[in-house]
Amino acid sequence: MPRIPQPDLSALDAARARQLQLTKPAGSLGKLETIACQLASLQGREIPLPLSPAITVFAGDHGVCAEGVSAFPQAVTGAMVANFVHGGAAISVLARVNQARLEVVDAGVASDLGGLPIIHAKVRAGSGNLRHEPAMSREEAQQALNVGRDAARRAIAEGATLLIAGDMGIGNTTPSAALICRLGGHAPALVVGRGTGVDDAALAVKCQVVSDALARVAAQELDGVALLAELGGLEIAAMAGFYLEGAAQGIPLLLDGFISTAAALAARAINPDLTPWLLASHCSQETGHQLALATLGLTPLIDLGFRLGEGSGAAAAIPLLQQAIALHAGMATFAEAGVAGKA
Template sequence: MSRSIMDIAGSVRALDPAASAAAAAHLDSLTKPPGSLGKLEALAVKLAGITGEMQPKFPGRGVVVMAADHGVCEEGISAFPTEVTPQMVLNFLSGGAAVNVLARQAGAEVMCVDVGVNAELEHPDLISRKVRFGTANMVSGPAMTREEAEAAIMAGVEIVEEAVSRGIRCFVTGEMGIGNTTASAALMSAFTGVSSLETVGRGTGINEERMRHKVLVVERALECNRPDPSDAIDTLAKVGGLEIAGLTGVILGAAANRCPVVLDGFISGAAALAAERLAPESVNYMIASHVSQEQGHVHLLKALGLEPMLHLDMRLGEGTGGVLALHLVDAACRIMTEMATFESAGISSGNDQAGSSGESQI
């Protein structure tokens, strides 16, 4: 019998409390005041809870760049034409995009997935999981069918499972799709009730006039489709995107396999909202890499209860912020494995443990 999305969601378990406690105790034995490494300590504790290992390592890491087009671009909500989506996919595949550069620096593999690009694409390194050639225009009806949203989610799950079988144990969410900040704003408004005035951002760098138009487009899409926020798949199908649904599957697949998943920016955050609605425990496997300049992102992270690691004023997407945060994942792991303890270094420790490290959401 084939698995369902709910089977995957149901297999996401709570973090390992024993591993988290052991990591916190080890951190407090190291040659530093308790808690003095701040978010790095919280990250180390979280990684231990995710993996069930006090001192995890992630030599295999992958960036899953989901690519798809959006019919809502017919409404003139982007500064770039839709032809850019397939062009950028080929740029990823040739290794020339920003995410490729930063992934090489971080030792991460870039997996480029066509889940809904509105073009015929062929390349030996392309992962083709095309569900349909772009979504429909959501201002006049659902972006896709429920079955198509489910297929995109499962594509993400399956890509993670294949990568895990090759030794990848840490994932970064990436995406490409002209128009996807519009779909993400609609999803955030649908899931959280936050007004489109606060969820809609400048995306590719639109001006004030087009920004006001984009707000109205999101409002029209929500009014037309009336997505059910208690049904994440319904919401994804009506006002989401194929790449966003694919990333929802990546997050669920990573959590089900006890792998950390580093979220990039606003679009990845919208996928994370959907994943959290499907499997509430999945949020514990998410690491917020940064807060982007898209105005809705900070509110989205608050809705998830996540604190960003970095503030770099980025708004590129692709997985770029997520890949930069891999260096902090490495730093947290190396602190756990390489730093001396008070005992091993023969250094007197303080008696006040009030500042002891503890788990917090990242």
């Protein structure tokens, strides 16, 4: 397993010292000050460079859809991948406006996407029904992790200095909820949400499905890879691999919502050294996302009521990160401006 570096604490100290000299009351820019200093530590520079973001959307289908846990049919996954390619999805628009590299990866879509100009890395055509069986074998989970690692390497090779993983997979809030419950020690009722907008009856079924999946593996000692195999999904495992490789190469990781946070928890179970490289973009409306972020020790930058996935919440937060860096780099110090500092 590649070693994950630690943040540069000397750069962090230097950035914090600079913040105290900028022409403003200390702390008056709130989270933008914190994020500028964190990016300084991750880049190893007192003044971090502007970010070059890359968004990779991982797609996969889920056998647990057979339990009626989604308001949409499984075929929507493949149709939405086509929409990404044609530029009509929310993440397509947000990538364009943020000048972000966008790549779409088929990690396990059930339908044949062979005619689309995407990365074809299908491990298998959809996962198993995690209520009754493992979502995938350990070997398949490892393959999916490697799909994500390869995607991170491609993005970094093209100059990415910020990585965002998006998801597309009808039914994927169910495995994500199962992972969050298992890794955070939370009850399903606190984590399972409406996903694509299921009604009360389907929500009750979904909660029972997650409870049954957790009970199926309750007596097992499972490492991070085994957890992904039992309770995850192909695109979720690929996202975890994407995060692990990005951190190993010293690239900050901007989390999106419920699915990406579940993937980050799984990645942390594989290698806890990943944690300092994680930034939380937003708090999703999906039940349990705040709990998942708290499990990681993260505070989101924004709360806009998003619950879309695709990487959309993270993409919407990119301008705030760029502004944090610009303020940190461009504001005058008290000495430069000839302004008296705090007595």
